[in-house]
Amino acid sequence: MSPHRRSAPPRPPAPVPATPEYVTLAVGAPAHGGHCIARPVDDPSGRIVFVRHALPGEQVRAVMTEKNAKIWRADAVEILSASPDRVRPVWAEAGPGGVGGGELSHVALPAQRTWKRWVLADCLRRIGGAPVVEAVSALPGAEGGAVPVEPMPGEAAAEADPDPRVRARAGTGTRTRISLAVTESGEAGMHGFRSGTVLPVHELPLAVGAIQDLGLTERALWRKHFRPGMRVDAVAPSAGEPLVLLEDGGRSSRALTVLTATGRATGRRRVAEVVDAAGLGLGELHYSVHATGFWQAHREAPTVLVDRVVRGALAEEPTASGTRPGDGPLDAARMAGARVLELYSGAGLFTLPLVALTGAVRSLEGSGRAVADARRTLHEYAGAELTAGRVTPAAVAQLGRFGTGGPSGGDGADVVVLDPPRQGAGRGIIQAVAALNPRRVVMVACDPAALARDLGAFLGSGYRLAAMSALDMFPHTHHFETIAVLQRD
Numbered sequence: 368m369s370p371h372r373r374s375a376p377p378r379p380p381a382p383v384p385a386t387p388e389y390v391t392l393a394v395g396a397p398a399h400g401g402h403c404i405a406r407p408v409d410d411p412s413g414r415i416v417f418v419r420h421a422l423p424g425e426q427v428r429a430v431m432t433e434k435n436a437k438i439w440r441a442d443a444v445e446i447l448s449a450s451p452d453r454v455r456p457v458w459a460e461a462g463p464g465g466v467g468g469g470e471l472s473h474v475a476l477p478a479q480r481t482w483k484r485w486v487l488a489d490c491l492r493r494i495g496g497a498p499v500v501e502a503v504s505a506l507p508g509a510e511g512g513a514v515p516v517e518p519m520p521g522e523a524a525a526e527a528d529p530d531p532r533v534r535a536r537a538g539t540g541t542r543t544r545i546s547l548a549v550t551e552s553g554e555a556g557m558h559g560f561r562s563g564t565v566l567p568v569h570e571l572p573l574a575v576g577a578i579q580d581l582g583l584t585e586r587a588l589w590r591k592h593f594r595p596g597m598r599v600d601a602v603a604p605s606a607g608e609p610l611v612l613l614e615d616g617g618r619s620s621r622a623l624t625v626l627t628a629t630g631r632a633t634g635r636r637r638v639a640e641v642v643d644a645a646g647l648g649l650g651e652l653h654y655s656v657h658a659t660g661f662w663q664a665h666r667e668a669p670t671v672l673v674d675r676v677v678r679g680a681l682a683e684e685p686t687a688s689g690t691r692p693g694d695g696p697l698d699a700a701r702m703a704g705a706r707v708l709e710l711y712s713g714a715g716l717f718t719l720p721l722v723a724l725t726g727a728v729r730s731l732e733g734s735g736r737a738v739a740d741a742r743r744t745l746h747e748y749a750g751a752e753l754t755a756g757r758v759t760p761a762a763v764a765q766l767g768r769f770g771t772g773g774p775s776g777g778d779g780a781d782v783v784v785l786d787p788p789r790q791g792a793g794r795g796i797i798q799a800v801a802a803l804n805p806r807r808v809v810m811v812a813c814d815p816a817a818l819a820r821d822l823g824a825f826l827g828s829g830y831r832l833a834a835m836s837a838l839d840m841f842p843h844t845h846h847f848e849t850i851a852v853l854q855r856d
């Protein structure tokens with residue numbers, strides 16, 4: 368259940384020690400990746416161990432899971448002194464020795480967000496350096512060198528619910544896309560953490576109700592289709608029935624079968640997604656997306672991101688907080704004529720509202736299938752120029768020059784929006800963006816280390832960090848999303 372499931376190949380198996388080696392650890396701060404930094408209690412000055420399933424301040428008995436010249440890793444298997452933030456895990460199968468993708472489910476949700484904020488601050492400090500820390504610390508609401516990590520609206524409501532059963536389920540039932548693998552014995556499973564081994568799973572608590580209701584892990588209906596090694600994806604679009612996708616065969620010849628929610632084979636390959644953009648004054652946005660293509664996985668993510676990114680890009684005063692009570696809709700007449708360059712545009716999630724408001728967006732996306740999706744969705748907009756290709760400095764320089772002077776005065780894009788994959792954009796791309804001299808840049812980042820590096824590159828290219836927000840779009844995992852708004856004054 369990783370955020371960008373199609374870009375994450377299975378990891379090579381971790382070396383497993385022949386006989387289990389146990390160690391008692393004093394657990395310290397969280398580190399990027401879903402673990403804490405710990406030290407053996409009998410040797411506090413000794414080697415650092417990256418321990419999972421623990422919490423800062425705890426003392427745990429842990430089993431070593433990887434030990435080589437570079438890194439020692441362990442799983443906490445017995446809690447000797449528990450943190451007050453420890454809760455009964457919402458997904459025990461993602462616990463010690465289990466599957467990846469639910470590594471924080473033993474942590475109370477507010478403490479998960481504190482954990483993520485700490486990791487964000489740590490990355491900004493270690494990787495971004497003093498200029499980044501200074502810029503972030505100057506933002507309203509920033510504390511300890513980072514902005515707060517906010518709950519998604521549904522989680523905030525569930526956490527405030529008077530019913531303890533609703534509160535206990537907060538952060539579950541959020542994923543509209545999940546990815547499974549079939550075990551050697553033909554059961555639904557997932558990869559073990561940092562392992563090529565597929566372990567059976569019996570519940571999918573992070574998936575939305577429409578996927579849980581399919582019964583993928585227990586019903587014979589599905590099991591009769593499963594073959595060892597097969598990949599199984601479930602997609603629950605915001606409009607319409609869920610689909611189950613089976614991919615079988617070698618890497619070069621994978622065959623796709625699509626099943627309906629009742630297990631019938633179907634020729635359908637596309638799903639309809641509807642995004643509420645009322646806060647921007649655009650009403651409902653309608654998208655057509657290939658079932659195997661990338662789409663933001665948290666059920667509220669498309670709506671929340673569209674609102675924050677588009678307001679960040681086009682509002683007069685830079686903001687990363689989206690529409691606030693009392694905000695009016697964005698004024699399309701004022702926006703018209705602004706030229707937008709959008710990089711890593713996927714199936715056009717942001718392209719549609721951006722072109723609806725400005726009339727001129729050029730987008731660049733590496734997946735030909737995603738660009739085909741965007742073309743379907745945006746066929747009525749003559750001002751949307753959608754290009755399939757790698758984002759490179761040369762492509763940015765070429766696409767970002769619109770040829771005539773715009774509101775910013777030059778011939779470069781007035782606004783650049785970029786939403787790169789986990790590894791971020793990198794210095795070369797950011798320098799190419801800065802060379803266009805856009806007045807405003809909105810960068811979406813799902814990895815705090817890449818964010819810190821890329822922010823540093825923007826600040827070094829003459830941009831000011833005007834606003835930033837962080838969202839807990841992946842509860843019960845260590846992942847979160849950030850939005851940074853940069854301004855050339």
Ligand SMILES: C[S@@+](CC[C@H](N)C(=O)[O-])C[C@H]1O[C@@H](n2cnc3c(N)ncnc32)[C@H](O)[C@@H]1O
Pocket residue numbers: 661662663711712713714715716717731732733734737756757758759786787788
């Ligand atoms: C995080 S997704 C964002 C997509 C879109 N903004 C959305 O929210 O749905 C990143 C996108 O970048 C694309 N991508 C990854 N590396 C790329 C590259 N080097 N050049 C162009 N596109 C790339 C992926 O195909 C993916 O669609």
